[in-house]
Amino acid sequence: xxxxxxxxxxxxxxxxxxxxxxxxxxxxQVGPCRVTQVRTxxxxxxxxxxxxxxPKKPKRTNKPMMxxxxxxxxxxxxxxxxxxxxxxxxxxxxxxLKVDIFGDQKFVDVIGTxxxxxxxxxxxxxxxxxxxxxxxxxSHRRPGSIGAGSDPGHILKxxxxxGHMGDRRRTVRNLKVMRVDPEQNLLLLKGAVPGxxxxxxxxxxxxxxxxxxxxx
Amino acid sequence: xxxxxxxQKAQMKTELPEFKVGDQVDVGVQIVEGDKQRTQVFNGxxxxxxxxxxxxxxxxxxxxxxxxxxxxxxxxxxxVLWVKVKRQGSVRRAKLYYxxxxxxxxxxxxxxFETKE
Numbered sequence: 001x002x003x004x005x006x007x008x009x010x011x012x013x014x015x016x017x018x019x020x021x022x023x024x025x026x027x028x029q030v031g032p033c034r035v036t037q038v039r040t041x042x043x044x045x046x047x048x049x050x051x052x053x054x055p056k057k058p059k060r061t062n063k064p065m066m067x068x069x070x071x072x073x074x075x076x077x078x079x080x081x082x083x084x085x086x087x088x089x090x091x092x093x094x095x096x097l098k099v100d101i102f103g104d105q106k107f108v109d110v111i112g113t114x115x116x117x118x119x120x121x122x123x124x125x126x127x128x129x130x131x132x133x134x135x136x137x138x139s140h141r142r143p144g145s146i147g148a149g150s151d152p153g154h155i156l157k158x159x160x161x162x163g164h165m166g167d168r169r170r171t172v173r174n175l176k177v178m179r180v181d182p183e184q185n186l187l188l189l190k191g192a193v194p195g196x197x198x199x200x201x202x203x204x205x206x207x208x209x210x211x212x213x214x215x216x
Numbered sequence: 217x218x219x220x221x222x223x224q225k226a227q228m229k230t231e232l233p234e235f236k237v238g239d240q241v242d243v244g245v246q247i248v249e250g251d252k253q254r255t256q257v258f259n260g261x262x263x264x265x266x267x268x269x270x271x272x273x274x275x276x277x278x279x280x281x282x283x284x285x286x287x288x289x290x291x292x293x294x295x296v297l298w299v300k301v302k303r304q305g306s307v308r309r310a311k312l313y314y315x316x317x318x319x320x321x322x323x324x325x326x327x328x329f330e331t332k333e
Contacts, residue, residue: 027219184219
């Protein structure tokens with residue numbers, strides 16, 4: 001099987017566990033994803049599946065892409081990504097992949113684009129303390145000193161500075177799978193996921209579980 | 217659309233126990249100890265109801281050994297089996313947090329009687 005699928009963040013809510021505990025969950029619509037192309041060792045030097053998600057109108061698709069989708073007898077899709085394949089697994093072009101591949105998965109990773117915050121100062125962006133608000137201070141939300149003098153003679157790399165915040169690709173690892181709904185293509189994960197409602201995410205089988213011995 | 221609303225609705229109880237702030241209630245809570253299940257009863261006065269939808273909760277206050285004890289129950293939780301009203305209270309406030317500062321006689325609540333049609 002493939003190691004990841006594409007999806008859309010629908011939003012957050014809460015569900016009760018059997019023990020009656022309220023758990024915050026993110027609802028993600030995962031798939032169905034059509035395999036639009038298969039990368040093979042012979043032809044490409046590596047193994048992967050190219051999958052498409054979220055159908056769009058043929059009218060909104062250009063001719064070269066229409067041709068590409070026709071090869072896998074697929075509707076035109078908004079999002080196309082390559083995902084890794086498990087060793088030894090056979091994937092066919094034109095195959096539809098659904099959420100149920102996560103059915104036996106306890107944890108998954110989610111990759112998404114965080115909400116854009118625009119140009120932000122150092123307090124919001126890096127959590128700096130800022131200066132005093134009162135007692136004659138005028139240095140309210142400023143960064144303060146950004147380094148020493150002629151030694152080292154330059155600003156250290158990665159020094160926290162104001163700038164654009166958010167709208168970056170971020171991975172959240174080991175989110176607990178609370179529910180898999182193959183009928184509605186839904187995946188319910190405990191906790192938050194990067195991005196706004198309606199934004200695309202990639203859901204991946206957790207790599208870290210097992211490697212670090214962190215299971216169950 | 218409405219997928220999230222459907223998920224919430226599926227979890228919500230269809231028949232809610234009827235009770236109000238100020239009522240003296242017994243709350244049946246399911247307790248799982250190992251593989252055994254039993255029902256524990258928590259008795260007290262409802263001092264608040266808050267939240268909406270799936271997340272609605274209520275607070276019950278009682279005095280145990282001269283010490284105030286408050287428990288918050290999620291209304292739609294499967295662990296909250298039932299709520300029985302022992303005595304209806306007549307109160308003018310939505311939140312009875314003022315009871316926290318009172319003991320004994322001062323913490324009495326007037327009983328509400330059904331008015332004749």
